[in-house]
Amino acid sequence: MTADWSPLWLSLRVALLVSVLALVVAPLPAWWLARRSWPAVTLFARFLASVPAVIVASLAVPAFTWPVAVAAGLVRAVPYTLEACRTAFQSLNPGYVKAARMAGASDWRIFWTLALPLDGRAALRAAVEVFAETILEAAVARWIVGRLSAPAAGAILLTALAGHALALWLRREAGAIAEGQGGR
Amino acid sequence: MTGIRVKKLVSAEFALEADFSLGPGITALIGPPGAGKTLLLETVAGLATPDEGRILLDDAILFDGQARVNLPPVRRGCGYVSQADSLFPHRTLRQNLEFAARRFARLERHRRVAEAIEHFTLTDSAALRPADAGAAERLRCSIARALIGEPVLLLADDAGFDGALFGLIRTHFRGPILLAARDLDLASTAASEMALLDHGRIVQRGAPRTVLDQPATAEAARLAGYENLWQGTIATLDRAANLSRLECGGFALSVPYLPGHLRGDRVWVAIRAAAVRPRRADSPPAPNVIPVELVRVAWRAQSVRLEFAGPIVAEVSLSQFAALGDNKSLSLELPGESLRVIP
Numbered sequence: 416m417t418a419d420w421s422p423l424w425l426s427l428r429v430a431l432l433v434s435v436l437a438l439v440v441a442p443l444p445a446w447w448l449a450r451r452s453w454p455a456v457t458l459f460a461r462f463l464a465s466v467p468a469v470i471v472a473s474l475a476v477p478a479f480t481w482p483v484a485v486a487a488g489l490v491r492a493v494p495y496t497l498e499a500c501r502t503a504f505q506s507l508n509p510g511y512v513k514a515a516r517m518a519g520a521s522d523w524r525i526f527w528t529l530a531l532p533l534d535g536r537a538a539l540r541a542a543v544e545v546f547a548e549t550i551l552e553a554a555v556a557r558w559i560v561g562r563l564s565a566p567a568a569g570a571i572l573l574t575a576l577a578g579h580a581l582a583l584w585l586r587r588e589a590g591a592i593a594e595g596q597g598g599r
Numbered sequence: 600m601t602g603i604r605v606k607k608l609v610s611a612e613f614a615l616e617a618d619f620s621l622g623p624g625i626t627a628l629i630g631p632p633g634a635g636k637t638l639l640l641e642t643v644a645g646l647a648t649p650d651e652g653r654i655l656l657d658d659a660i661l662f663d664g665q666a667r668v669n670l671p672p673v674r675r676g677c678g679y680v681s682q683a684d685s686l687f688p689h690r691t692l693r694q695n696l697e698f699a700a701r702r703f704a705r706l707e708r709h710r711r712v713a714e715a716i717e718h719f720t721l722t723d724s725a726a727l728r729p730a731d732a733g734a735a736e737r738l739r740c741s742i743a744r745a746l747i748g749e750p751v752l753l754l755a756d757d758a759g760f761d762g763a764l765f766g767l768i769r770t771h772f773r774g775p776i777l778l779a780a781r782d783l784d785l786a787s788t789a790a791s792e793m794a795l796l797d798h799g800r801i802v803q804r805g806a807p808r809t810v811l812d813q814p815a816t817a818e819a820a821r822l823a824g825y826e827n828l829w830q831g832t833i834a835t836l837d838r839a840a841n842l843s844r845l846e847c848g849g850f851a852l853s854v855p856y857l858p859g860h861l862r863g864d865r866v867w868v869a870i871r872a873a874a875v876r877p878r879r880a881d882s883p884p885a886p887n888v889i890p891v892e893l894v895r896v897a898w899r900a901q902s903v904r905l906e907f908a909g910p911i912v913a914e915v916s917l918s919q920f921a922a923l924g925d926n927k928s929l930s931l932e933l934p935g936e937s938l939r940v941i942p
Contacts, residue, residue, distance in 0.1 A: 513641075
């Protein structure tokens, strides 16, 4: 009997789409929010980022298809990536921003030329974490609504583990770079 | 005219309140960390907005709180060298300069960048990123970046300048410089005007020699580097003998006659550590000699710093210290001509 690999491909598709869309959507509003103090927005974003939205949707939505899973995944992924980017952008050296302003750079240009190149790794790291979380969530949702073969479940678990390991490595790399810059 | 009059409430404990005009040379803002030097420079640069006031640069209004004029930094004609290393770390020194010149047309931009690299001797390091360049090259590049737009005024924030660097800047920039500094020696050497800033307010300003030699208040004396500062009472005023006697807690001091004072007036007495003369106990008697107890000896590269109970601090050369011999029984001479009496 051949194993049913469809849950793996489905979870991969959902997780990839969710993480790529979050990566595209989140950084710009995060840059805008980074220079404002809105605790209510932060609280709401952190709340959304803590909800396993794909699993909730699989239980709540009768016609649970993969586009629904992607939409539900974004409910969690966008606030999570946004918060990660916002925190990273807030740590951008104010001296760089001031120097850019003295040169007449707009907020938009500072975002593209300074914030993204210097702190964009945070967005990438968040997207990898989102991928690892979402692929697990999608697998659990699949298990709730239908069948999940053992080999597919194993492959999904391994993929999620690899995603978390990559995110951890990226985090350590970022720490090492920050330490190197601080030590100059 | 170039004048700065700004007020900015930062917190319940700290407000910036400055009103002064800038001469054509270098004006040094002296103050401890947290005095508001950087904030003052940033209000002029347009990086911080005052609550009220007016900033004029060559008669052009940069900021006017009442008329709601607040020009953006790029239109203010100011170059700004920040205290911290602010070169973009992911760009080479040349690219940093290009970024600052991006508002100019392509050919003009190339000309300005090439000139800046040549003037500030960055040819060998232009292709390096800041992390790979030396500290001196990074500082020269920061200055070149601030000057690339040919500003009218250069704002420099305690960036580690030295006399040679000022010489280099002056070769390529003749306009006024507002320099925030902590180094009194550098400020008095380079600046034509000095302003002492304490807790957001200018406590004294004038020619460096005047400010350093004649502090107007106790705060000004502290900022001007007078380590020894006591409060005293005028006990005697003798115009004929040109003599005044001050009671300062445990000791008395004689100074020249103090016009405009009355007996019983409370005054501050200040003297620099380098002007205090430690003496052996068996030295011949002299005026203004007080017995002291030595608490600590700190060796410096070219001098020795002696801390006495009181507290009183003296700084002597290595040879003077050696001549003191057994320093267990010392007295201090506080020469009248070095004592500053502050109302």
